[in-house]
Amino acid sequence: MKTDGEVWVYIQRQGQEIAEASLEIFSKGKDLAKQLAVPVAAVVLGDEVQPFAETMSRYGAHKVYLLQAPQLEQYTTLPQARAITRLVKQYQPAIFLLAATPQGRDLAPRLASALGVGLTADCTDLRIGTYVDPKTKQKHANLLLQIRPAWGGNLIATIVNPETRPQMATVREGIMRLPEQQNSGTAEIITIQSGVSSEDLTPRIIGQRITERRVNLKQAKIIVSGGAGVGTKEKFHLIHQLAQVLGAEVGATRAAIDAGFIDHDHQVGQTGTTVRPKLYIACGISGTIQHLAGMEESGKILAINTDAEAPIFSVAHYGIVGDLHEVIPALMRLYKTQRP
Amino acid sequence: MNYQIIVLVKQVPDTKAISSKAMNPDGTLNRSALPAIFNPEDLHALEAGLQLRERYGGIVTVITMGPPSAAEVLRESLYRGADEVILLTDRHFAGSDTLATSYILSRAISKTGHYDIILCGRQAIDGNTAQVGPQVAEKLGLPQITSVEEIVQIDSGKISAWKGVERGKELLEVPLPAVLTVVDTASKPRPPSAKKIMRFKKAKAPGEATPEEAQALKDRGLLIREWNAEQIGADLSRCGVQGSPTKVQKIKKVVLKAKDIKQYAATDESLAQLLQELIQEHTFD
Numbered sequence: 001m002k003t004d005g006e007v008w009v010y011i012q013r014q015g016q017e018i019a020e021a022s023l024e025i026f027s028k029g030k031d032l033a034k035q036l037a038v039p040v041a042a043v044v045l046g047d048e049v050q051p052f053a054e055t056m057s058r059y060g061a062h063k064v065y066l067l068q069a070p071q072l073e074q075y076t077t078l079p080q081a082r083a084i085t086r087l088v089k090q091y092q093p094a095i096f097l098l099a100a101t102p103q104g105r106d107l108a109p110r111l112a113s114a115l116g117v118g119l120t121a122d123c124t125d126l127r128i129g130t131y132v133d134p135k136t137k138q139k140h141a142n143l144l145l146q147i148r149p150a151w152g153g154n155l156i157a158t159i160v161n162p163e164t165r166p167q168m169a170t171v172r173e174g175i176m177r178l179p180e181q182q183n184s185g186t187a188e189i190i191t192i193q194s195g196v197s198s199e200d201l202t203p204r205i206i207g208q209r210i211t212e213r214r215v216n217l218k219q220a221k222i223i224v225s226g227g228a229g230v231g232t233k234e235k236f237h238l239i240h241q242l243a244q245v246l247g248a249e250v251g252a253t254r255a256a257i258d259a260g261f262i263d264h265d266h267q268v269g270q271t272g273t274t275v276r277p278k279l280y281i282a283c284g285i286s287g288t289i290q291h292l293a294g295m296e297e298s299g300k301i302l303a304i305n306t307d308a309e310a311p312i313f314s315v316a317h318y319g320i321v322g323d324l325h326e327v328i329p330a331l332m333r334l335y336k337t338q339r340p
Numbered sequence: 341m342n343y344q345i346i347v348l349v350k351q352v353p354d355t356k357a358i359s360s361k362a363m364n365p366d367g368t369l370n371r372s373a374l375p376a377i378f379n380p381e382d383l384h385a386l387e388a389g390l391q392l393r394e395r396y397g398g399i400v401t402v403i404t405m406g407p408p409s410a411a412e413v414l415r416e417s418l419y420r421g422a423d424e425v426i427l428l429t430d431r432h433f434a435g436s437d438t439l440a441t442s443y444i445l446s447r448a449i450s451k452t453g454h455y456d457i458i459l460c461g462r463q464a465i466d467g468n469t470a471q472v473g474p475q476v477a478e479k480l481g482l483p484q485i486t487s488v489e490e491i492v493q494i495d496s497g498k499i500s501a502w503k504g505v506e507r508g509k510e511l512l513e514v515p516l517p518a519v520l521t522v523v524d525t526a527s528k529p530r531p532p533s534a535k536k537i538m539r540f541k542k543a544k545a546p547g548e549a550t551p552e553e554a555q556a557l558k559d560r561g562l563l564i565r566e567w568n569a570e571q572i573g574a575d576l577s578r579c580g581v582q583g584s585p586t587k588v589q590k591i592k593k594v595v596l597k598a599k600d601i602k603q604y605a606a607t608d609e610s611l612a613q614l615l616q617e618l619i620q621e622h623t624f625d
């Protein structure tokens with residue numbers, strides 16, 4: 001088995017921009033490549049993609065693969081999957097990472113299935129390590145350890161692909177740091193004119209509805225989140241009010257969303273957004289593992305809950321055991337008088 | 341038209357009820373230790389299939405791969421209106437990862453002969469991988485639409501559907517046959533029908549019955565069709581543990597790390613103190 005292949009990161013585009021999730025993963029890919037002493041490469045698809053090569057070079061890519069064809073400019077599954085499958089077969093990277101965005105999770109399983117390799121979904125961490133096969137006792141060094149929550153977030157599993165290459169994983173957004181851009185870079189640029197046949201199979205995008213993200217949880221410095229404990233949709237207004245007073249964004253648990261207090265864009269957690277604000281205020285939230293998975297890394301966590309035993313208090317920095325319907329109005333009143 | 345609609349459904353452990361006792365040392369799941377349910381998004385996939393049948397005509401065939409007890413989700417599918425159900429079961433299938441699962445499912449789909457639309461849930465709540473749908477599509481060489489929120493129509497051999505993407509929705513159109521994976525905001529699954537429960541509650545898979553019982557059920561049309569590896573012509577090296585490139589290296593229970601929490605009483609004085617502390621730490625700047 002070849003162990004010295006490159007580390008590849010698929011660069012997801014948002015028009016002429018690079019998706020932040022891809023940059024985060026690139027930064028992780030760079031670390032992994034450094035540990036393995038192999039090059040890190042970015043893979044970009046589209047029509048006129050030269051500018052992306054320069055950008056990725058400044059982010060520290062050793063190589064940039066540009067797959068060019070007009071049909072690749074806008075993401076559709078089949079043409080992209082076919083073009084990338086050919087590229088992987090030709091260059092045989094050791095590791096191939098994609099963002100666990102809707103697009104990444106549409107594309108990655110197609111690639112893994114076509115290549116006949118393993119794929120681990122939605123990893124929260126990646127490391128390099130050794131795996132000993134429990135049956136054969138064979139030792140595999142320098143493997144990609146793919147770490148992810150399993151069984152509804154109750155367990156953390158480490159998955160490896162000892163036999164197949166590339167080792168593929170999709171990686172969750174919002175859990176890795178963004179890389180730093182240098183003034184210049186020295187990446188080797190490999191441009192491939194990708195022959196995409198205009199097959200009938202090519203899906204057509206015949207409509208688009210852009211919902212402007214009104215909720216920007218990822219960038220928020222302060223988040224006020226409400227859970228089932230808020231009680232009703234009317235009472236959820238308190239959460240909006242506190243958020244407004246503090247200049248914060250509003251988050252919610254799945255229970256609050258399921259109960260119809262607020263819409264799905266606001267969900268924080270394993271199946272929602274992963275956030276790391278400076279301050280996270282959890283109101284009427286019990287702190288299930290699925291919710292904690294999305295907010296544990298917040299700078300400071302303040303929990304308001306009537307139940308002193310609620311698990312949220314085990315991750316909180318500040319705790320108020322009390323009824324949120326009394327505590328929140330008091331906090332707003334006091335904040336207005338104390339604010340510098 | 342007479343569309344052949346295939347729905348892939350999975351029986352999953354109810355992840356709300358999981359503890360580490362339910363894990364085997366090799367990282368696989370001891371399913372018997374947990375209540376098993378119909379994977380939630382697969383109910384939406386089934387509903388989408390039933391609605392297509394109502395709009396355009398056709399046959400809805402539900403397929404699941406699992407142990408004989410997974411026949412329960414097939415019975416539930418019959419209660420909700422499926423026309424045909426097939427259980428894929430074989431000890432060689434045990435321990436399959438998504439690659440092996442999609443191989444087995446695609447072999448079974450091929451064996452059904454003709455198919456127009458394959459519906460899956462977007463993801464199963466045990467692994468949350470969302471990989472099996474696209475992997476089946478690749479194995480069968482079909483186009484896919486993932487995360488479908490609404491199927492719009494079938495017209496001139498093409499199906500169109502709204503799917504959720506990063507910044508909103510996209511309306512995609514692909515030629516049939518195609519694979520669609522459905523999310524839980526798609527239309528609400530209908531409840532089981534009382535009449536159908538009466539009719540199918542005795543249905544069993546051969547693995548759940550004694551041979552005599554099976555014969556009797558067969559005569560009454562209540563024996564669930566079951567296929568093993570050989571019957572779907574599966575290459576055993578691509579099934580189960582052997583056919584699964586991903587291995588679990590280790591499993592760890594999530595342990596919450598206790599922090600030095602500062603408690604504040606719900607009094608004005610105490611809350612004012614808390615705010616003062618946050619202000620001094622520049623939390624609101």
Ligand SMILES: Cc1cc2nc3c(=O)[nH]c(=O)nc-3n(C[C@H](O)[C@H](O)[C@H](O)COP(=O)(O)OP(=O)(O)OC[C@H]3O[C@@H](n4cnc5c(N)ncnc54)[C@H](O)[C@@H]3O)c2cc1C
Pocket residue numbers: 152226227228229230252253254255256267268269270271272273283284285286287288290291294304305306307310322323324325355356465
């Ligand atoms: C596969 C899967 C994925 C999931 N993904 C997510 C996810 O991404 N995000 C998510 O949030 N959940 C997710 N969940 C759901 C999760 O398991 C919980 O159901 C949910 O997080 C519970 O939300 P909650 O804390 O608001 O509700 P509860 O657990 O019902 O807690 C309500 C809390 O409010 C407190 N309370 C009640 N009244 C008051 C009051 N007057 N004042 C103060 N406190 C009060 C109670 O003491 C209690 O602790 C997922 C579940 C599954 C199975």
Ligand SMILES: Nc1ncnc2c1ncn2[C@@H]1O[C@H](COP(=O)(O)O)[C@@H](O)[C@H]1O
Pocket residue numbers: 348349350379381382385403404405406438441445459460461462463464465467468469470471472473
């Ligand atoms: N064992 C199985 N039998 C039938 N369908 C399955 C099986 N595993 C997964 N699927 C289908 O694939 C979807 C995605 O599963 P997963 O990739 O495991 O998240 C599910 O919602 C099902 O529709």
